[in-house]
Amino acid sequence: MRVLLAAGTTETALIDGISAAGAAPELMAHTPSADVEILTYGEPTASPVTPVSPTGCPTPAAVTRAVREVVDFELAVIDAGLTQSTAAPTVDLGVQPGVDVREQAAVPDASAAFDRAYDFGASLPDDEVMIGETVPGGTTTALGVLTALGEPAGVSSSLPENPIERKRQVVDEALAESNLEPGDCDGAPLEAIEAVGDPVQPTVTGIAAGALESGTDVTLAGGTQMVAVAALLRHAGIDADLSIATTSFVADEQGDRLAETCDRLDCELTVTDPGFDAGDHVAMERYCAGEAKEGVGMGGALSLVPDGRMGEVRERLETVCDRLGIEADAAEGNSEP
């Protein structure tokens, strides 16, 4: 199995109240670059930032890396609009960072990015690929394209309290700035991305479309952002078999809506529970409390773990957290003797 990871940025993440990144612009810029170093080398190497929340919750890259150290899979990272350089190897498709969705065009080069990503996806000799993403602000842009397409799906959040009303407000502003009403981009996925999306979307959608066209099985590794990609693919008229693999944290938050949406989009849905309630490390506690939830291919990677080996993944996660400088009981309120 080859895991493809599209890593990019959008200024949308800097909008106040949307993402933890809003309060710390350098986190927005550096997180995807650090994530792909963690995935590639096991820890940030060139990145000056280690993506860990103030409460001690590590980026999902830590979990995906832990899985990789147990089951091993081939990895190819695609630069889908990074603003900061990374020491990890990346495929260069010439994708530019995304603009604030409240500007006229959020992804001015959406169509060209899709075309290059399509060719890349079609060129892969693999029988099956899994495609993940890392892009701060990505659930807001997911809500953006879903709304533009007229799809009634919800989106999750990396925060325990989903600022969904704030996201809807931003999407409303974004659509208005592009002179669009909800549903106006029905059947026009690239217009939706260009107006209110992010650069990871045409990259993942293009790779998936190209891979499916050439007979490669595709699993979208992620939560509601991958629901948005599935919707984009369906609105592009692609009716090939498609799977989404996500975490129990997203599934628990989304309730029945996630399965219903996947059903409507004719997507198989795989939900994997990493059993973090069995651990007492702060990283696992934070995921169980609803932080982070998904990203960097986490749900897809977890689906690759054979029965009976999830305990190894949890142990390995503790090792990865050590490397990231996260102490097992580092959470606020956990420091009492």
Next chain:
Amino acid sequence: MRVLLAAGTTETALIDGISAAGAAPELMAHTPSADVEILTYGEPTASPVTPVSPTGCPTPAAVTRAVREVVDFELAVIDAGLTQSTAAPTVDLGVQPGVDVREQAAVPDASAAFDRAYDFGASLPDDEVMIGETVPGGTTTALGVLTALGEPAGVSSSLPENPIERKRQVVDEALAESNLEPGDCDGAPLEAIEAVGDPVQPTVTGIAAGALESGTDVTLAGGTQMVAVAALLRHAGIDADLSIATTSFVADEQGDRLAETCDRLDCELTVTDPGFDAGDHVAMERYCAGEAKEGVGMGGALSLVPDGRMGEVRERLETVCDRLGIEADAAEGNSEP
């Protein structure tokens, strides 16, 4: 074990009579990009070129890939001056393609490339790395820097008949254009590279220097081009333990000289024979006839094969050759019934 592969180009490869690439400029430009796709995906994906000689000898990338399919190792490709894009993920250190050594400066940004490569090498968390190269024309530039440094080592060739006199003539012209005599760059490795080297040299030398400085064991995977890198490291005053791992094809051609040179440079030498004389596939026959010999980390990769498993590598090489469109008996003169 992580294998790092520095892939680049130099216009030196286009000089008549030096390399097979001289007769086909598009091969010079595309070969390293195709090599890294073969190593990453198992076959060229975006590359319009498949590096196979007219007699049916595949690029050493095919052998390194065959090893990878048997023993598996982590791979990170570094863009050390590619002129053609590649669909393989690469680390971007901002290294520019090399200029013809007969110009004033062959690698104008040698010093900056070394510095960035050093930081990259120092940042790696690995206990040990192996560093390979792919750069058409690289044995001529190896002879260039060895001569500039005053090192009496010889260089091999990817051709059965080594055009060594032609290479010496080019190096003499190159030194004269830079107002240098042999040995003038003793103790000044970056000056040697800038004057008569190629962009892969500061990249590999920098990565090795940084990795050694941070306590990572380094094996240089290659033949006489890696002897040149070892000499550059020693002339930079780096006296850490260093190993070279190459193929029996290079060792056979170089005779006692290779071991003597490694001894003088205080480098451990590992020579691995892939046992191609046991096979009757044209690819193996061509290597036994002295074509290609080494490159794309081949000798280093072969050294990773556990005892008793080289037969699997040879079988796998046949599979890789199938993918590259090389028929088992494709050699000229082998077509009789």
